[in-house]
Amino acid sequence: MLEVTNLYKSFRNVRAVNGLSLHVQAGEIVGLLGPNGAGKTTTLRCICGILRPDAGQIIVGGYDLAKQEQQAKRLMAFIPETPNPYELLTVREHIQFVAMCYGTIDTFRERIEELLQRFDLKEKEHELVATLSKGMRQKLAVACAFVHNAKVFLCDEPLIGIDPKGQHELKSELQRLRDEGCAILVSTHQLDTAERLCDRVIIMQAGRKLAEGTLAELQTQAQMADSTLEQVFLRLTEEAKDAGAVVSDVATSGQ
Ligand code: ATP
Numbered sequence: 001m002l003e004v005t006n007l008y009k010s011f012r013n014v015r016a017v018n019g020l021s022l023h024v025q026a027g028e029i030v031g032l033l034g035p036n037g038a039g040k041t042t043t044l045r046c047i048c049g050i051l052r053p054d055a056g057q058i059i060v061g062g063y064d065l066a067k068q069e070q071q072a073k074r075l076m077a078f079i080p081e082t083p084n085p086y087e088l089l090t091v092r093e094h095i096q097f098v099a100m101c102y103g104t105i106d107t108f109r110e111r112i113e114e115l116l117q118r119f120d121l122k123e124k125e126h127e128l129v130a131t132l133s134k135g136m137r138q139k140l141a142v143a144c145a146f147v148h149n150a151k152v153f154l155c156d157e158p159l160i161g162i163d164p165k166g167q168h169e170l171k172s173e174l175q176r177l178r179d180e181g182c183a184i185l186v187s188t189h190q191l192d193t194a195e196r197l198c199d200r201v202i203i204m205q206a207g208r209k210l211a212e213g214t215l216a217e218l219q220t221q222a223q224m225a226d227s228t229l230e231q232v233f234l235r236l237t238e239e240a241k242d243a244g245a246v247v248s249d250v251a252t253s254g255q
Helices: 040-047 069-074 091-101 105-118 134-146 164-179 191-197 215-222 229-242
Strands: 002-011 014-024 028-033 055-060 076-079 152-156 183-187 200-205 208-213
Touching: 002 040, 014 028, 014 040, 014 183, 014 208, 028 040, 028 164, 028 191, 040 055, 040 152, 040 183, 055 069, 069 076, 076 134, 091 105, 091 134, 105 134, 134 164, 152 164, 164 183, 164 191, 191 229, 200 215, 200 229, 208 215, 208 229, 215 229
Parallel strands: 028 183, 028 200, 076 152, 152 183
Antiparallel strands: 002 014, 002 055, 200 208
């Protein structure tokens, strides 16, 4: 459903993403993990089309993002780490606007009521977005992502700032979408959540893929049977750091 091949993206002299390849199948939740600055957000922003990669190919549901941008984008929903919504729309208008942009206004009415209830936005539906708290803005971004029948979900630290009930609703919705055949890529630092939620994880470091697999596969790679994802993550990233595999400066890396 989502296929990324040899992705490169640099900012001045920093190679944020350095030859990354990954795939997410339909019916799979994949965790995108990595230390601060590993390149997770840049990867997600390239996939959803906010950033133009320097090189590499992104295929979404069979559409090449570089050549069939609209078809590819129509299949995707992005929950950003820091939402930047339209402040002067009401909550309801904002969700409606997103549904209109994606051509899903027909199903909007039935879907919005459920989303407003689930994410505790009902009381705020006629308030301006500008008046929302940080967590409510995050919930609005979540509701916008879920209103337009996407097949590929890209979530950048989606749980940050959201209250426990909202986190529970978001995780169950992602699991439901996975079970319906959607492909979901979630970046997070919450490794206990990743362990429970994700079918597989990808660990990034310095723009590269350091490791990939199920918890059992990563335990084998780290030679740490019965360890938690957090323990395995710490071992693998520390080992790579000690081995000097964290240089991401353009001047010192491959391409
Ligand atoms: P975090 O876990 O802290 O959110 P991340 O894994 O999401 O980190 P990115 O935000 O993708 O990492 O950043 C990767 C690298 O690219 C970092 O060195 C960062 O400083 C750099 N970078 C990201 N965006 C920009 C930008 N707009 N301009 C310059 N450098 C950037």
